[in-house]
Amino acid sequence: MNIALYEGGKSSIAGHSDVLKLSSNENPLGPPPAAMTAIGRASGTVHRYPSTDHAELRAAIGQTYGLAAEQIICGVGSDEVLQFVCQAFAGEGDEIIYTEHGFSMYPILAHMAGATPVQVAESERVVSVDQILAAVSERTRIVMLANPANPTGTMLPDGELERLARGLPATVILVIDGAYAEYAEGYDGGASLVAELPNVLMTRTFSKVYGLGGLRIGWGYGAREVIEVLTRIRQPFNLSTVQLQAAQAAVEDRDWVPACTALNAEQRARLTAALRQLGAACDESHANFVLARFADEAEAGAVDLALQAEGILVRRVTGYGFPEGLRMTVGDAQQTGRLIAALTKWREGRA
Template identity: 70%
Template structure:
């Protein structure tokens, strides 16, 4: 008899990240992974260099300095913060800790493609619910809740839609869920939404809400993989018991602490994103494309159909530009385009205008 993997593992479809190369192009403009066009702040770069000299020293296991910095910047309780290898790991913690074979995990049809993977990793059953016009519909989520439901995984703002569920509706959903069902608010893009806390106030006042955040997008540290979560102290205690003690290196911790404290850099990046997002959205609409208002650092451009989207993608690639096909997210007729700097936005507009006029 051969060894057999745990239930659910062979149901996992391997995650596909954004492309980073185009045949025949030595240098490409990569707008497929929602990365910060300005990169990490100089303060974080300096912290990385300084921390590299101490790479022979084991990092602290409690992440106390980083948790304190996050708490100071966001006005939170550091004892209710957990840090992980990207917010993905925090999502893995909560699914592993609270779901298993026979349980169900709800996610929406256009949510992060890692959600069904995480459910299968835990041996649970992913339950997909429909959205309404590319927006989360809380009535559909609540209708899907059964006695087997353990978690609801919700991306807000949505990826790849960029749409935002208002805070009042988040509170309504949290209040309507049974107390033994955990609402996980994946707020990887919330900083770009302007003034929303991503559910941190809900997590502060309710025992069954977890908010996850990342350093990969706004802070430009995607290559280092750092994220964090905020929840009731009792839940954080459970998650910490399955966290590897040295899951974050000294270099990761130093870079993240410097980045979160660099509020001037944050404002610079948010201003650039807001300006170029508006510019890109307006130009795409002038080209006759359907584009919802985005609350993230990308826009979802919807074409007449899959064939037109493929043709536009080919035109962009011919111009050395990589964007994201999102058929796997339920949008075969669309392209997700990361908001770049002014030059990058101009290149996208020029390439698509030439394609449209050809």
């Protein structure tokens, strides 16, 4: 009962039928059409058990990302892969380090494994390698961080991820959560570090850029010996045929990620500029959302209400240490226009 309940983004507003949901970092374009076709095809075989080894999906991920298929594990969202890591490598008396504004599932997963979550400070909303290294004790088993991070959208500066990976004792697993990695131009999500260091594990998801959050598919990439441990605690049928085939079709569509990330980069720049012009502070985001910081909690609450009155849902992030913040998913051009118009209306109403 000490575990905080995870709070998802709201999806409805009483009295509004045309709700614009910008509260869960979903892809405004949805999934690639090939994934929808695969879902239809797979529905004809749902009386059969799915594959247990996920061989075809792992091969397809390996091909697209240039990774060894036998070092990939697939889960029910990347959340499940993160759960496997905690369950396999931490327990009573062990510590799992996460950072000040880190993803809210990390302490939940630590508690689920019976371990102690240890929160370390960030530096101006960016993960601090020095703070993490200083917090490592002989009880530390895992360090979890997202790069780009949620809800800040910030990334570790070049070279810092590697300094962290190389600075940790070999007995500590570094989990690099790459839920938003595709949105960060030129970034491999930590894959090259996994190739060199057996204690580094990268997680990725089909929920964001592939637009399949409702289907729940994610994956991890790590040293063979780590993946072999995780596979032993994975339920054999954790992913359905529908999930497997949709994900495979999505990852085989090589045009999808560049198209979606180009749209995102364009609209993210537009939203960031508009927010700054309206007086909200924003760090440069490397993901598909922007964290806007207003004067204080009261102002963030007022903006949230003003947006809801226009049928727009964004995310309050008080639980992440930002009572003054609102996290806004980047939509398509029309949606971003609607959001900026509503924000402008709020600002003018207040002026």
